[in-house]
Amino acid sequence: MTNLDPATLFFAAIFTNNILLTNFLGLCPYLSISRNPVSGFGLGTAVVFVMTCTTAINHLVFYRILVPFGLEHFQYIIFIVIIAAFVQLVEMVVERYFPALYYILGIFLPLITVNCAILGASLFMVIREYNFIQSVVFGAGSGIGWLMAITAVGAIREKIEKSGTLPRGLEGPGITLLITGILSLAFIVFSGMIDIQ
Amino acid sequence: MLEMLTGILLLGLLTALLTLLIEVAYSYIADYGENHVLINGEKDLVLEGGKPLLFALSDQKIYLPSACGGKGTCALCKVRVLEGGGPVLPTETPYLEEGEMAENIRLSCQLKLKEDLKIEIPEDLLSVKEYQAVIGNLERLSPGMRFVDFRIVSPPEGVDFAAGQYMQLQIPKYELTRQEEFRAYSIASPPYEKKQLSFIITKVEGGAVSTYVHDYLKEGDELLLRGPFGNFRLRDSEREILMIATGSGLAPIRSMLFTLARWQSRQKITLYYGEKKPEDLILYEELREFEKKLGDFTFIPILSRTTEEDEWSGEKGRVTDLISKYVADQADIDIYICGAPVMIRSCLSLFTEKGIPDERLSFDAFE
Numbered sequence: 274m275t276n277l278d279p280a281t282l283f284f285a286a287i288f289t290n291n292i293l294l295t296n297f298l299g300l301c302p303y304l305s306i307s308r309n310p311v312s313g314f315g316l317g318t319a320v321v322f323v324m325t326c327t328t329a330i331n332h333l334v335f336y337r338i339l340v341p342f343g344l345e346h347f348q349y350i351i352f353i354v355i356i357a358a359f360v361q362l363v364e365m366v367v368e369r370y371f372p373a374l375y376y377i378l379g380i381f382l383p384l385i386t387v388n389c390a391i392l393g394a395s396l397f398m399v400i401r402e403y404n405f406i407q408s409v410v411f412g413a414g415s416g417i418g419w420l421m422a423i424t425a426v427g428a429i430r431e432k433i434e435k436s437g438t439l440p441r442g443l444e445g446p447g448i449t450l451l452i453t454g455i456l457s458l459a460f461i462v463f464s465g466m467i468d469i470q
Numbered sequence: 471m472l473e474m475l476t477g478i479l480l481l482g483l484l485t486a487l488l489t490l491l492i493e494v495a496y497s498y499i500a501d502y503g504e505n506h507v508l509i510n511g512e513k514d515l516v517l518e519g520g521k522p523l524l525f526a527l528s529d530q531k532i533y534l535p536s537a538c539g540g541k542g543t544c545a546l547c548k549v550r551v552l553e554g555g556g557p558v559l560p561t562e563t564p565y566l567e568e569g570e571m572a573e574n575i576r577l578s579c580q581l582k583l584k585e586d587l588k589i590e591i592p593e594d595l596l597s598v599k600e601y602q603a604v605i606g607n608l609e610r611l612s613p614g615m616r617f618v619d620f621r622i623v624s625p626p627e628g629v630d631f632a633a634g635q636y637m638q639l640q641i642p643k644y645e646l647t648r649q650e651e652f653r654a655y656s657i658a659s660p661p662y663e664k665k666q667l668s669f670i671i672t673k674v675e676g677g678a679v680s681t682y683v684h685d686y687l688k689e690g691d692e693l694l695l696r697g698p699f700g701n702f703r704l705r706d707s708e709r710e711i712l713m714i715a716t717g718s719g720l721a722p723i724r725s726m727l728f729t730l731a732r733w734q735s736r737q738k739i740t741l742y743y744g745e746k747k748p749e750d751l752i753l754y755e756e757l758r759e760f761e762k763k764l765g766d767f768t769f770i771p772i773l774s775r776t777t778e779e780d781e782w783s784g785e786k787g788r789v790t791d792l793i794s795k796y797v798a799d800q801a802d803i804d805i806y807i808c809g810a811p812v813m814i815r816s817c818l819s820l821f822t823e824k825g826i827p828d829e830r831l832s833f834d835a836f837e
Contacts, residue, residue, distance in 0.1 A: 358488040365499045
């Protein structure tokens with residue numbers, strides 16, 4: 274699908290192929306940080322930023338270094354190392370030069386290293402043979418889609434918790450998974466509109 | 471084969487490059503230089519930035535209390551920040567009460583020193599010192615508990631503390647730790663022995679310091695102690711005293727009993743000591759001895775998991791059962807409780823039900 278135009282791909286990554294609700298990637302931070310929309314939004318913003326940048330860097334590393342040397346099967350470990358290093362650097366820079374942002378995003382940044390949606394975006398980029406622009410757009414779109422999903426679920430969970438009508442056995446991950454299921458059913462309505470596979 | 475080698479080489483190179491990049495960035499970006507910290511409006515210190523305040527202060531020989539070793543879980547290292555420091559971090563909020571937030575109380579182990587600060591700490595913390603000690607006798611009280619003697623080598627005058635207070639014990643880096651670690655332990659010996667301190671140390675599964683003490687420490691080893699800390703202290707009063715301890719919570723109580731014996735106190739003193747099984751009871755003979763040394767002392771051990779075979783004729787149940795049974799409503803007594811947090815909470819609510827005012831209750835929770 275290399276001829277897909279970036280605007281469509283961007284839209285598709287957010288809605289029709291939401292990385293969380295249709296691919297179920299990045300579920301562990303999603304389950305633990307979605308207790309309210311504010312912290313969900315904080316983590317989501319960090320994901321958008323890191324995902325956009327790492328898909329771009331990983332695209333360059335994959336096509337400029339790994340492909341010429343014929344080392345494509347090293348992509349997993351290389352991508353993970355790059356994501357981890359990038360997150361470290363970003364954390365350092367944000368802490369030093371953007372203290373206000375650090376207090377919002379700071380504690381979420383280390384969490385992102387282990388967010389599999391980030392690695393997932395890089396791997397999809399390779400499988401689907403996106404070019405550089407498409408990769409960046411896809412990374413940004415996937416990030417925004419993830420952000421939307423976690424914020425929405427955060428809001429729903431907070432509302433349910435405040436209503437106080439939840440049976441004890443369903444509290445926490447139980448109800449979150451149920452909400453996720455229903456939300457992803459809703460998102461399936463969009464699927465088929467655009468095919469990016 | 472060649473492909474494998476180039477792959478590994480490339481991966482190695484890339485990782486090395488990234489590590490180098492991070493190291494270089496760290497030394498430039500994360501270098502916060504030196505920062506001034508003004509303590510209590512009088513003591514001005516220049517501290518190395520980029521570290522948590524707790525550790526930056528301890529570099530300058532100012533030791534704040536901390537039981538968890540700077541992990542952000544014990545909430546003992548609170549300081550009041552008057553100027554600087556930025557907003558409260560999400561890692562601190564669970565440990566701060568509303569009033570504390572308004573006063574800008576912070577956890578010094580989470581507050582990274584990045585700018586000049588003005589802080590306030592209790593005046594007596596400035597007298598906390600670091601002591602070099604040599605391990606004397608190491609005695610195994612029960613499978614999970616050790617009685618450890620420390621001989622203070624320097625400063626030569628020894629430790630000036632009150633019965634009930636605790637010290638931080640620092641261990642060197644060893645195979646289970648990545649750096650030096652410290653934890654808090656109550657002093658089990660009386661304050662009149664300033665150069666000979668004893669501790670009762672329970673082995674905690676996976677605990678860095680307690681494992682070191684149990685499995686690695688030998689007689690003659692040198693360790694560092696810092697202190698004394700804590701508001702759990704023996705009060706000088708004529709009132710009847712009730713002491714309650716479980717497990718190694720006996721340590722500060724032992725220190726208090728020796729002190730009371732030295733004072734030749736005549737008041738009525740009762741000790742409830744709770745354990746699971748008869749073999750868990752520690753220092754039993756010594757505690758019985760106090761019935762002779764003290765004017766009016768009653769020692770009541772109580773066991774929660776005895777069987778027929780134990781042939782235990784004493785009290786059975788939990789310390790809370792003893793409270794319900796023996797403590798009168800509105801009793802005019804001083805109460806000292808030390809041990810597991812759950813036990814302390816249930817004791818406190820029982821005493822409140824019995825109408826005993828909060829100011830008569832002292833407690834120290836051992837996590």
